[in-house]
Amino acid sequence: MKSRVYDTLDRQLVHALQLDGRAPFSRVAQALGVSDQTVARRYSRLRGEGALQVLGLTSPAALGEVQWLIRVQCTPDAASSVAEALARRDDTSWVSLSSGGTEINCMTRAPGSQTGNSLLLQRLPRTPSVVGVTAHCILHTYFGGAMSLVNKSDTLTPEQVRQLRPGPEQLPATGPGEGSAAVLDEADHRMLALLQRDGRTGLAELATASGRSQSSVRRRMAELQACGVLYFDIEFERRIFDLDSAVMLWLSVSPSQLAETGQALAEHPEVAFVCATTGPTNLHAVVICSDIPSLYTYLTTRIAALDAVRQLETAPLLRRVKAAASLPSAPVRTTPAGAGPRGHAG
Template sequence: MEFDEIDRALVHALQVDGRAPFRRVAEVLGVSDQTVARRYARLRAARALRVVGFSDPAVVGDDQWHVRLRCAPDASVEIADALARLQDTSWISLISGGSEIVGALRARGRSADEMLLHRLPRTPRILDVSAQEVLHVFYGGAREPFTKQGALTEEQVQRLAEHVPAPGPAPRLDDVDRHLLDLLRVDGRAPVEDMARACGTSASTVRRRLHDLRAGGLLYLDVDVTPEVSDLRLRSMLWLTVAPAHLDAAGRALAAHPEVPFAAAIAGRANIYASVATTDAAGLYRYLTTRVAALPGVQTVETAPVIRTVKAAGTHYPVR
């Protein structure tokens, strides 16, 4: 599938505000409403773009886990596919020649215990399970669900961002809110009128609830995008062991790198995990030997290019 600058600008616009009306996006991009609507429909039909709604784990009290599974080589694809079908998983990827699975899990209390202590260790053909709790997110997820490297200018980004609800208190959820969150998990751009009919309420009520949910962190919008849209097609995993005295400084410096869409402090032997996007293997090498090499307190570095993404934030790409 071919992508041009309008496609890339549309993707960037939705990463700034996933529910921005096509009219507003068109004004910022300098094209017609019909062009934006047509491009969005084409990208979504090709599974190259999807907006999905989630709740901030910190607001709803979910724990976040970074999980690594070492599998028998002939079973990793099937296991990754099964994990991707679970509602509480994201970013399921195959690394290490396809024998290892890396992913994110969010759960709370007994749900996490059941998955990490019972279901995964007892799954046939899984040879080893490693799970590190996410302690602090330096960049990504609910905090900064937009790209650092995109087609829009800073002025265009600001024009879109000014319509994103300002942070406010989290509302108390009722049945309508929960129904809205379920609908938005399937389609973050679901039309207000359709959601109003599904919830048995008015469009004005839905608009008000959406504003309050977004302001309170109970709803944020993520965008699943095929890597082919940009020139940064190589996604890699990065694990750092950093001296505790330098952990915060190293994490904040890593978060500022344009190559890093996600960075977090985790429990375990490696205490920082990051996702890195580069053009190719040579770009990854340059990144490691310049930016990573300059981070304070780094003692060890482990890297692994992603062979295949089986699930992004919310989109499952079944393995054929």
């Protein structure tokens, strides 16, 4: 079967929606120099193929939540079912299989008051077929969240980027204030649950779900963006940008050079995510390259040039089970907390 071929307009549209996920097609069309109908058709095709999705996500830091990177070692016959059970949880994201298909990597979030006591961290060690669990707290993110690998591409010109960036009223501020966290009510949670599934959900549907008027929904979304709680991200088929090989890096770096090295990694075009963590290694990154030779070149040039790196572990990502979507802590859980298939981490 012939594989799908993506073109320049596909890449430009993905970049445009990374800059502003809810941008009207008319504004995107004007910046790209095509008709509104062309943009609408291209978006519908990419979305229908599962190659592009806009997501409305929340910032754990702005909500006073703590993120954990979890590595789960399983028996070979159980890794897929455990990963799928983890993916069904509201509090997980970026669930993937690596290291020969026996290790699961995922991210979870919990209220700061429950640090170290999340239900997931308590349950995993008691899950059948799980032979080892390590959890690393994310201390600082150097690149990720609203920033994507797409932002590092040269797909759009600087003038097109200027036209497509959201206005000042939509740009995140510094957050709800030092030492404080934003508070969401039940109407917010219902609205955010829809945006998480489709960041371009219409105002009418958001108003019905939240019990607010459309003008109130528009105003509340602007407020949540302004205080850094809500941001829009995209999920896209990596082949659109001729990317194929993804790998996780776990690096040990001298503490005195941790910030400098993390910031240097954030500038690398190949780095999709990088953060400082607790644990035996103190930097974690996700790298995506066009192929295995390109990955080898990256490791032996850009990584090799970082003098502070004392130890490096690589773990190829074999299959992504769940991507960015995870729900902020809600007053009422929206899915059952019961066990998944075969009693796995449900």
